[in-house]
Amino acid sequence: MIDRKAISDLRQRIFWLREDREKLENSLFRAKKMIRASLVFLPNYCGKKDCRCKKGFPHGPYPYLSEKRKGKTRMTYVKKRTLHEVKLEAEEYARFQHQLARFNKLNEKIRSLFEQIRDLNCRGVEEYRKVLTQRKKNIPRQENEKGN
Ligand SMILES: [Zn+2]
Numbered sequence: 001m002i003d004r005k006a007i008s009d010l011r012q013r014i015f016w017l018r019e020d021r022e023k024l025e026n027s028l029f030r031a032k033k034m035i036r037a038s039l040v041f042l043p044n045y046c047g048k049k050d051c052r053c054k055k056g057f058p059h060g061p062y063p064y065l066s067e068k069r070k071g072k073t074r075m076t077y078v079k080k081r082t083l084h085e086v087k088l089e090a091e092e093y094a095r096f097q098h099q100l101a102r103f104n105k106l107n108e109k110i111r112s113l114f115e116q117i118r119d120l121n122c123r124g125v126e127e128y129r130k131v132l133t134q135r136k137k138n139i140p141r142q143e144n145e146k147g148n
Pocket residue numbers: 044045046047048051052053054059
């Protein structure tokens with residue numbers, strides 16, 4: 001017996017998730033200019049003798065772009081006049097990446113619900129074989145009945 005109620009509940013859940021996904025897609029469509037890095041502020045130690053940074057009062061903090069390249073993190077100093085622009089681009093990149101991750105999670109959820117629908121509608125070959133053997137057993141008896 002197919003559980004109609006369960007299938008209908010699964011359909012409803014997929015429906016809601018698709019609405020969420022559509023909103024997310026619309027937001028991803030509106031992507032703005034980005035930079036593939038995050039903006040970080042780091043203190044600086046100049047290394048000069050008798051400098052205040054040697055006594056625990058570092059210079060800065062200064063803005064850097066932090067990026068992953070071949071498993072390594074590379075820092076690039078950000079010039080003050082480009083800071084605002086770079087900050088917006090890094091924020092947009094973070095937003096986009098975050099939404100892409102949510103998009104993947106939603107797709108995974110939707111797929112798993114479809115798999116549940118499949119399993120509720122699905123019988124194994126073993127079940128089919130059982131039905132066949134039962135029919136084989138039944139056929140001679142039916143013929144006998146006809147003969148009687
Ligand atoms: Zn110093």
